[in-house]
Amino acid sequence: xxxxxxxxxxxxxxxxxxxxxxxxxxxxxxxxxxxxxxxxxxxxxxxxxxxxxxxxxxxxxxxxxxxxxxxxxxxxxxxxxxxxxxxxxxxxxxxxxxxxxxxxxxxxxxxxxxxxxxxxxxxxxxxxxxxxxxxxxxxxxxxxxxxxxxxxxxxxxxxxxxxxxxxxxxxxxxxxxxxxxxxxxxxxxxxxxxxxxxxxxxxxxxxxxxxxxxxxxxxxxxxxxxxxxxxxxxxxxxxxxxxxxxxxxxxxxxxxxxxxxxxxxxxxxxxxxxxxxxxxxxxxxxxxxxxxxxxxxxxxxxxxxxxxxxxxxxxxxxxxxxxxxxxxxxxxxxxxxxxxxxxxxxxxxxxxxxxxxxxxxxxxxxxxxxxxxxxxxxxxxxxxxxxxxxxxxxxxxxxxxxxxxxxxxxxxxxxxxxxxxxxxxx
Amino acid sequence: xxxxxxxxxxxxxxxxxxxxxxxxxxxxxxxxxxxxxxxxxxxxxxxxxxxxxxxxxxxxxxxxxxxxxxxxxxxxxxxxxxxxxxxxxxxxxxxxxxxxxxxxxxxxxxxxxxxxxxxxxxxxxxxxxxxxxxxxxxxxxxxxxxxxxxxxxxxxxxxxxxxxxxxxxxxxxxxxxxxxxxxxxxxxxxxxxxxxxxxxxxxxxxxxxxxxxxxxxxxxxxxxxxxxxxxxxxxxxxxxxxxxxxxxxxxxxxxxxxxxxxxxxxxxxxxxxxxxxxxxxxxxxxxxxxxxxxxxxxxxx
Amino acid sequence: xxxxxxxxxxxxxxxxxxxxxxxxxxxxxxxxxxxxxxxxxxxxxxxxxxxxxxxxxxxxxxxxxxxxxxxxxxxxxxxxxxxxxxxxxxxxxxxxxxxxxxxxxxxxxxxxxxxxxxxxxxxxxxxxxxxxxxxxxxxxxxxxxxxxxxxxxxxxxxxxxxxxxxxxxxxxxxxxxxxxxxxxxxxxxxxxxxxx
Ligand code: NA
Ligand code: NA
Numbered sequence: 001x002x003x004x005x006x007x008x009x010x011x012x013x014x015x016x017x018x019x020x021x022x023x024x025x026x027x028x029x030x031x032x033x034x035x036x037x038x039x040x041x042x043x044x045x046x047x048x049x050x051x052x053x054x055x056x057x058x059x060x061x062x063x064x065x066x067x068x069x070x071x072x073x074x075x076x077x078x079x080x081x082x083x084x085x086x087x088x089x090x091x092x093x094x095x096x097x098x099x100x101x102x103x104x105x106x107x108x109x110x111x112x113x114x115x116x117x118x119x120x121x122x123x124x125x126x127x128x129x130x131x132x133x134x135x136x137x138x139x140x141x142x143x144x145x146x147x148x149x150x151x152x153x154x155x156x157x158x159x160x161x162x163x164x165x166x167x168x169x170x171x172x173x174x175x176x177x178x179x180x181x182x183x184x185x186x187x188x189x190x191x192x193x194x195x196x197x198x199x200x201x202x203x204x205x206x207x208x209x210x211x212x213x214x215x216x217x218x219x220x221x222x223x224x225x226x227x228x229x230x231x232x233x234x235x236x237x238x239x240x241x242x243x244x245x246x247x248x249x250x251x252x253x254x255x256x257x258x259x260x261x262x263x264x265x266x267x268x269x270x271x272x273x274x275x276x277x278x279x280x281x282x283x284x285x286x287x288x289x290x291x292x293x294x295x296x297x298x299x300x301x302x303x304x305x306x307x308x309x310x311x312x313x314x315x316x317x318x319x320x321x322x323x324x325x326x327x328x329x330x331x332x333x334x335x336x337x338x339x340x341x342x343x344x345x346x347x348x349x350x351x352x353x354x355x356x357x358x359x360x361x362x363x364x365x366x367x368x369x370x371x372x373x374x375x376x377x378x379x380x381x382x383x384x385x386x387x388x389x390x391x392x393x394x395x396x397x398x399x400x401x402x403x404x405x406x407x408x409x410x411x412x413x414x415x416x417x418x419x420x421x422x423x424x425x426x
Numbered sequence: 427x428x429x430x431x432x433x434x435x436x437x438x439x440x441x442x443x444x445x446x447x448x449x450x451x452x453x454x455x456x457x458x459x460x461x462x463x464x465x466x467x468x469x470x471x472x473x474x475x476x477x478x479x480x481x482x483x484x485x486x487x488x489x490x491x492x493x494x495x496x497x498x499x500x501x502x503x504x505x506x507x508x509x510x511x512x513x514x515x516x517x518x519x520x521x522x523x524x525x526x527x528x529x530x531x532x533x534x535x536x537x538x539x540x541x542x543x544x545x546x547x548x549x550x551x552x553x554x555x556x557x558x559x560x561x562x563x564x565x566x567x568x569x570x571x572x573x574x575x576x577x578x579x580x581x582x583x584x585x586x587x588x589x590x591x592x593x594x595x596x597x598x599x600x601x602x603x604x605x606x607x608x609x610x611x612x613x614x615x616x617x618x619x620x621x622x623x624x625x626x627x628x629x630x631x632x633x634x635x636x637x638x639x640x641x642x643x644x645x646x647x648x649x650x651x652x653x654x655x656x657x658x659x660x661x662x663x664x665x666x667x668x669x670x671x672x673x674x675x676x677x678x679x680x681x682x683x684x685x686x687x688x689x690x691x692x693x694x695x696x697x698x699x700x701x702x703x704x705x706x707x708x709x710x711x712x713x714x715x716x717x718x719x720x721x722x723x724x725x726x727x
Numbered sequence: 728x729x730x731x732x733x734x735x736x737x738x739x740x741x742x743x744x745x746x747x748x749x750x751x752x753x754x755x756x757x758x759x760x761x762x763x764x765x766x767x768x769x770x771x772x773x774x775x776x777x778x779x780x781x782x783x784x785x786x787x788x789x790x791x792x793x794x795x796x797x798x799x800x801x802x803x804x805x806x807x808x809x810x811x812x813x814x815x816x817x818x819x820x821x822x823x824x825x826x827x828x829x830x831x832x833x834x835x836x837x838x839x840x841x842x843x844x845x846x847x848x849x850x851x852x853x854x855x856x857x858x859x860x861x862x863x864x865x866x867x868x869x870x871x872x873x874x875x876x877x878x879x880x881x882x883x884x885x886x887x888x889x890x891x892x893x894x895x896x897x898x899x900x901x902x903x904x905x906x907x908x909x910x911x912x913x914x915x916x917x918x919x920x921x922x923x
Contacts, residue, residue, distance in 0.1 A: 017810040018825040019803030021794070025832045040839040040846075041485040047843075047866050048476045050790055051783050053593050056761065059754060059786065159595065163469060165619075167599040234604030236765045237596050243761035269751040277750070277793025278803055284790070294470040295431075342470075483846060498851035498859065537849075567772060576853050579776045590768060591779040591854070605768075 002296055006031040010289070020335060021278075025285035028292050042288045049287020049338075050280045053239060054160050054168070058153045058279060060242030061108035063272035064249045065116075068107065070268045071253025071260035073220035074116040077102050080217040083210045086202030090194020092128060094187055095202075096121045096135070097142040101183045102217075104146030105224040106245070108153040110370055114143040114378045118385040130199055132386045133396045140382035140393070141400040142186050144367040147333075148179030148360070151227055151242060154367075157283070157334055158359045161290075161341035166355050168238035169231055173425055174356045174418040178364065181417065182407045189403040193396075219256045223248050232425065279334050286338040299343045306347045313351040317412050320344055321365060328369015332377065336366050353415075360418040364411055368404050371397075428461050430646075432488035433477040435469040437618070441676050442490050442638060443467045445545055445669030449640070452661035457654065463488065482538045487646045490545065492638050494575045502533040504710055505719045509581045510700045512635040512723070515549065519670075521726045522637055526719060534639075540647040542662035543640040546673040549632040552587075553616060554608025555601055558690060559629035562586065562698040569606040571597050578610075580706045581633060585699065594619075601625050617680035622689045631694045640665075735799075739879050743799050746792045746872060753789030757782050776854040784861065791869025798829060799876040801894055819891050823884060830877040836870025 010027035014020065028042045068074055081098040088094045099117050107113055118139040125135035147154055150172035159166045226248060227241045236244055253260035260268075293299065310316055324344070327336050341362070348358040370378040373390045383390050411417050430450075434443045443465055450463025466486075471477050474491045478499075481489040496503040505511060505526075512518040521527060522544045531541040552559060554568055566586040572578040574591065582589035590606050600606045601624040608625045610633070616622055640662060650658065685691065711720055764778035797803050810818055843863040850859035883890045 013825070013828060015809055016821040016824055018828050021803055022825070022829050022832050025835075026828050029832070029835055038483045038485050039835065040483055040842045041480060043836060043839040043863075043866055044476060044479055044843055045472070046836075047787060047840075047863055048472060051787050051862070053779050053783055054595065056757070056782060056786060059789075060758065060761075063754060063758070163595070165595050167602075168596065169599040169603065232603060234600070235769055237592070237600055237605050239593075239596065240761060240765050243758055244765065246758050247762050266751070269754055270747055273747065273750045273754055273789060273793045274797060274800075274802055276754075277790050278797050280786075280790045281794040281797070281803070291471065294466065479843070479846060483842075498853060499849070569768065569772070569774070574776075574780070574853050576776075576856075579854070588768075588772060588774055589776060590774040591764075591776050593779075 002031055002035055003298070005034050006292055020332060021281040021285045024282065024289045024335065028285070028288040031292055045288035045291045046284040050284040052160055054156055055280065055283065057156045057239050057242040059272060059276040060246050061151055061153045062112065062275050063269070064242065064245035065107040065109050065112040066268040066271050067246065067249040067253055067260065068220065069112065069116045070264040071249065072257040073249065073252060074103060075120060076217040076220055078117070078120045080213040082202065083205045083213045087204040089191050089201055090199040091202040092121065092125045092130060093134065093138045093190040093194055096138045097183055097187050097190060100142035100145050102221060104149040104179065106220065107146055108151040110143040110146045110367065111377045111381055113146040114140055114381040115385065117143065118382050122386045128200060131197065132388050133393050134193065134197065136382045136386040136388060136393045137397045137400050138190055140371050140379045141404060142183065143378050144371065145179050145183050147363050147367045148175040148182060150175060151245065152363070154333060154337060154363055155359060156239070157337050158341055158362060161338045162345050162355060166359065170356050170422040171359050172238060173422045174360050175363070176421055177417050178360055178407065178411045181410065182404070185403040185407050186400065189399050193399055219252045282335045283338055286335045290339050290342055294342065299346055302343055303346050303350055307350060313353060316347065316351050317353070320348065321408065321412060324362060324365035325368060328366040329372045333366045333370055337362065354419060356422060357415045357418045361412050364408050368408065427459060430461060430463045430487040432463055432465045432490060433471045433486055434465055434467045434490045435474055436467060438467045441669055441672035442545055444672050445665050446488070446490050446640060448668045449661050449665035452664055453657065456657045456661060481641060481643050484643050484645060487643050490638060490640045492547065493636050494573055497575055497577065499537055500533045501713060501716065502530045502719065504577065505716055505723060507575065507577050507634060507636050508710065509633040509703050509706060511720065515635055517726065518635045518637060521723050524726060526722050526726065529719065534641065535644060538644045539641045540644050541639055542642050542658065543666050544637040545640055545666065545669045547636060547638045548612035548614070548673065548677050549635045550610050550612050551629060551631050551633065552608060552610045553621065553625045553628040555625045556607050556627065558627045558692045559631065559694060560692065561695050562702050568608065571606050571609040577706065577710055580709060581703065584702050584705050597621065598624060613677050613680045613684065617683050622684045622687045626689050628684065628689050628691045629694050630691060631696065631699050633699065736879055739875060742872070743796055747796050750789040750792040750796065753785050757785045760785070780852065780854050787865040791865045792872070795869050795872030795876060798873050819884065822891055822894070823881065826877050826881050830874060830881065833870050833873030833877055836866050836873060840866030840870055
């Protein structure tokens with residue numbers, strides 16, 4: 001009965017459009033009242049769930065992303081990427097993906113990336129005769145690269161949801177090859193779609209120009225080296241690196257590019273506050289929700305049930321992938337990670353799957369879900385920028401979904417793609 | 427038939443978890459199944475600070491926690507947390523089983539808790555990735571992650587090292603990358619957290635021999651019949667012997683395991699460490715009640 | 728940019744703006760605190776113990792203030808597919824239920840948040856040295872604002888103000904914040920193009 005109230009009221013409120021954070025909160029509240037427990041535990045979890053030092057990475061990475069977008073780092077990266085791959089077939093599509101990869105290396109948010117890269121690339125692509133659906137789909141799918149490449153605050157959320165005992169530095173390193181793999185497979189897909197549709201190429205501007213634009217974009221791109229090098233050489237921790245990203249973005253945009261004025265700064269700060277509060281309130285109420293699940297022993301029972309289904313890890317991984325893709329379709333990434341990690345990770349571990357490897361699998365699954373209606377923030381942003389409906393985008397997104405699923409399967413069944421790089425750094 | 431819920435931050439099979447489970451078995455047996463205990467291990471219900479609030483407000487009935495998080499709530503718990511207050515584990519057992527232990531137990535009642543038992547958690551020592559620590563001078567300039575407790579922070583400073591605040595989950599990678607040089611803990615945690623892989627020098631300075639507490643919500647305890655209260659107390663007392671036995675075995679096992687993984691364990695010139703603790707005592711033992719308690723502890727031979 | 732709804736009680740608009748500014752200052756100060764922590768440890772080789780709990784408590788404040796602002800600006804993410812296909816009158820009632828749910832949660836934040844403050848008031852936080860009750864004050868503070876802002880919408884709707892039409896006009900919440908950045912990026916690029 002308790003579980004019916006918990007999941008029933010949650011589903012019902014979700015359906016009528018109540019904000020997710022409050023669905024989770026009230027569903028937990030109702031269940032606790034029904035069980036006769038002191039309801040203050042819901043509000044304790046709400047506060048403790050978000051009062052975690054590692055979670056500071058979320059506001060910081062979001063803030064850094066907003067500053068980079070407003071302070072001119074993003075636009076310089078686009079210019080550099082355009083000179084680099086514009087001459088490949090479907091040039092601007094390739095530029096879009098390379099930009100997403102470079103920007104993904106300094107930003108942790110796929111939604112911010114879709115806004116930044118899409119905001120610049122989609123209008124240009126439209127103007128050069130590319131289909132808007134193509135421009136939108138390339139943007140939204142390549143935005144997912146940011147989730148895999150460090151920094152990635154979703155990986156931090158995963159580590160925290162797993163009890164804070166998985167090394168964030170290892171998770172960051174584990175995401176690099178899958179991120180590059182995703183970029184490569186999207187570039188190939190974009191190439192073939194572009195050839196079929198007869199999209200143009202851009203002239204190659206010459207190595208001198210490439211070098212010049214690289215030099216211009218370099219101060220921004222250096223952040224990749226600073227974050228990764230800083231963490232690996234022990235100057236700061238993975239969480240602290242997010243704060244360094246903010247400081248660095250401020251320094252570059254104010255003193256090097258001289259483009260961040262006071263109004264930009266205020267707007268970037270307020271934007272970061274709005275986004276962060278939205279994300280972290282969900283994390284807080286999701287903590288209350290998952291406390292109840294633990295209290296009612298949901299994870300333990302599910303593990304026992306899964307173990308009766310199959311002894312084969314290949315089958316279980318496939319099953320988990322299907323479940324996670326489905327969940328990602330209907331739910332948003334952060335809360336889904338928090339709610340499901342305590343359930344799925346023990347299952348995966350009981351089949352001998354490495355928690356770092358499983359984290360990469362989970363991020364990729366829910367990442368694809370950011371790009372599927374009805375709940376897909378990345379897709380919504382890309383569509384809003386391109387001014388088309390989600391349904392228009394959906395008509396031609398399938399080859400890109402195919403590329404994503406292929407990478408997902410490779411990452412799932414070839415653990416080395418995730419685990420080799422962290423082992424090198426040990 | 428009542429199932430009491432108990433929280434523990436350690437994983438299943440850890441001596442504290444097994445101690446509470448054993449308490450539950452005894453309870454079930456002696457109350458003819460009217461009471462049993464369900465242990466939520468591995469911090470499923472939250473970190474210690476949170477579960478303390480949960481047991482105080484009656485969300486859960488039982489909780490096994492460390493003594494340090496109580497320092498800001500029950501001032502008497504400061505005494506056993508002081509560095510080098512106990513001369514050995516035997517000394518700690520004698521003190522906590524005696525009148526001083528009773529006084530500390532009684533101090534929990536005003537915050538709504540009944541202490542059922544004190545469990546062993548061994549002695550804590552510093553370990554690091556740089557060098558074996560032999561004298562206090564070797565501590566100079568090293569960065570250690572210590573538990574979030576003012577006593578531990580001040581103790582580390584008094585030894586000339588730096589206490590670096592950091593979430594427990596980041597300790598392993600931070601030692602690995604060099605953000606910090608080490609941490610401090612007992613052998614079982616040193617081994618289970620795999621810190622031995624990145625910090626092989628474990629120096630037996632044994633700065634604290636801090637026992638853990640097993641508490642019950644006072645309202646829940648008071649609601650029991652006097653006979654049941656006796657059964658609870660006796661079962662808890664009996665579980666202590668079992669827990670101490672499990673703890674000793676676990677320490678031996680994890681020490682051997684750490685050595686197998688390449689840990690270099692060394693003794694320290696302990697008197698220097700003891701002498702360096704004066705500022706810590708000066709700062710934290712100002713209250714006359716605590717001063718008296720410290721004297722009482724020292725009087726136990 | 729996600730702005731405040733065109734309708735509303737003027738004083739609450741001011742409260743909303745104040746909360747947003749306070750939260751923004753909180754984010755900036757939090758950045759400074761963590762940067763200071765890195766500086767002290769790496770450069771001065773001496774870590775202050777208050778930076779970590781201090782930054783976390785500050786985050787708690789700005790999240791709850793920002794979350795309350797999100798209630799007023801209709802910024803919180805939800806699954807609003809059903810709302811789009813509903814007739815106008817039904818949409819109004821579904822939104823009403825949501826607002827009541829938010830109000831109820833706000834009341835819970837204030838009531839049980841206060842109980843938590845009471846429970847922990849006589850404890851002392853390590854490193855910060857202040858009462859443990861401070862941990863839960865942001866829940867109470869944020870709860871008061873959540874209550875006020877959801878109540879405002881309920882009252883406006885009951886009194887017949889076209890609040891739901893106003894909400895329909897607003898951009899979908901998850902993307903509103905990001906879309907603001909899009910125009911900023913385009914201005915940047917245009918400026919760079921001018922410079923050559
Ligand atoms: Na990234
Ligand atoms: Na989706």
